[in-house]
Amino acid sequence: CELIRDTIVVPEILFANREVLVQEWLDGKKLTEPGAASEQAGRVVKLLLNSYMVQFLETGYLHGDPHPGNFILMGDGRLGILDYGLMTEITADKRMSFIEFLMHLQAKEYRSCLSDLINLEFFPPALKEDKEALDIIVPTLATTLATLYEEGGDLKKKREMFAKQREEMKQAGKLDGLREKLQAISKKYAGAFRLPPYFTLILRAFGTLEGLGLKSDENFAIVKECFPYIARRLIVDDSFRMREALRSYLYKGRSRIAVSRIDELSSGFGTFTNLMKGSRSESAAAGGVRLDAAHAQGHDATTAATATAPTAPTLDSASREIAEVVFSPQGNFLQDLLIDEGVAAIDALSRATLLQLLRNLGPLALPLTLPLNFLLGGGNPQRILSREDKESLLVLRRIVQLVDASRSNSRTEAAETETTDILQTVQRLQRLQPLAQGLLPSITPGAASFAQRFARQLARRILLRLADDVERRASSALMMN
Secondary structure (H helix, E strand, O other), X not given: OOOOOOXXXXXXXXXXXXXXXXXXXOOEEXXXXXXXXXXXXXXXXXXXXXXXXXXXXXXXXXXXXXOHHHEEEEOOOOEEEOOOOOEEEOOHHHHHHHHHHHHHHHHOOHHHHHHHHHHOOOOOHHHHHOHHHHHHHHHHHHHHXXXXXOOOOXXXXXXXXXXXXXXXXXXXXXXXXXXXXXXXXXXXOOOOOOOOHHHHHHHHHXXXXXXXXXXXXXXXXXXXXXXXXXXXXXXXXXXXXXXXXHHHHHHOOOOOOOHHHHHHHHHHHHHHHHHHHOOHHHHHHOOOOOOOHHHHHHHHHHHHHHHOOOOOOOOOHHHHHHHHHHOOOOOOHHHHHHHHHHHHHHHHHHHHHHHHHHHHHHHHHHHHHHHHHHHXXXXXXHHHOOHHHHHHHHHHHHHHHHHOOOOOOOOOHHHHOOOOOHHHHHHHHHHOHHHHHHHHHHHHHHHHHHHHXXXXXXXHHHHHHHHHHHHHHHHHHHHHX
16 A cells, blocks of 8 residues: 555565465564564554554555564564454445544544444444434443543553542432433343444454553553544545545534644644655654664765755655645645635735734724725724634634744744734745745646635635625614614
């Protein structure tokens, strides 16, 4: 698979018959050997887990025996996987449902998790229409999933958390009532709540990987570690179900994108792409395996030789790939969302700039304020910016900050919510020009089409906004009369 070609090695089969199998020799150390990856066990687990996410949810063909003796850490930082005698296949529909389930877990949308578990055959389909059962199961499921996945930790820690919750419910007099209700539901759907047969090897594989993770980090949280692949899939997969999942994740039922979700999605996409598809230095920076001394020297020498000539600012693999997605000549759903958000932000930015100009002019702004009162409907210039405008500006500012490599990370959340410093946002946009030059080879084919669509939608929005403002002003005048 192209996604893991640069980080995972499968030994080539040289000869095979019913009695003999001869495979390519992989030069490295098995993870069971003393000292193998001992100093970077967490990095090895991160690489392994992401490679298994690709097998599980991209190809649908999963290696079902991931014990340390089946992995070889090679000197160039790649991982070899051995022993393909235990494999399992996952259908495309099930893979999509697992992606939705993990996305909803990350987003803490537990009611949606219930629908996912029905699609995955853990719960009976009839449960969707059973309101009485749902009223009991959804809160219980939310508490269970939150305990299992919101924080890291091993089984002992989870048991202690469940025991504490059970004791709290007992003290509140709720435990017996809940137990009786759940028993009634179980009796009603006898035999329907089960572990699907197809899930056995999946559970074995990821249970083993979680165990490896907990050995290197007692607070290892597998859902959090799985999310980078999910983030990438949400961005690059343009299928209908992924479009719906991306919209749900970004908007949270609101009219504008949630800024926090931009952070999570961009961080996850960058981590996975640089880890699995980036250069060795990019992979190590994203949490992957560090090179040994011999390979590191060769890599550093190559990097130094390349860096002697003046070039445009360096762009990592994630930046280049996201640019190719956003400016794809064929168009895609992410492009549609960004054009919509960009148009709203530019519209809001122009209004915010006008508002700041009026503030700076003080009494001299009167000649401008009078016609604006007529067009925009009100004596208070602050009304130029609606709540949606301010949300659009926050989205624009956050996207620019994420791309701007010179941005300081020391700002407080309160400072991030300010929308009045328009000059600062414009200056950040200007600082991105050198980065844009470095992206030109990737974005040129689709940039013209993107610009045309953007301009058409911006013009349409401005005209609709003006008509809206005039109509609102006329309505206010009629009410006053």
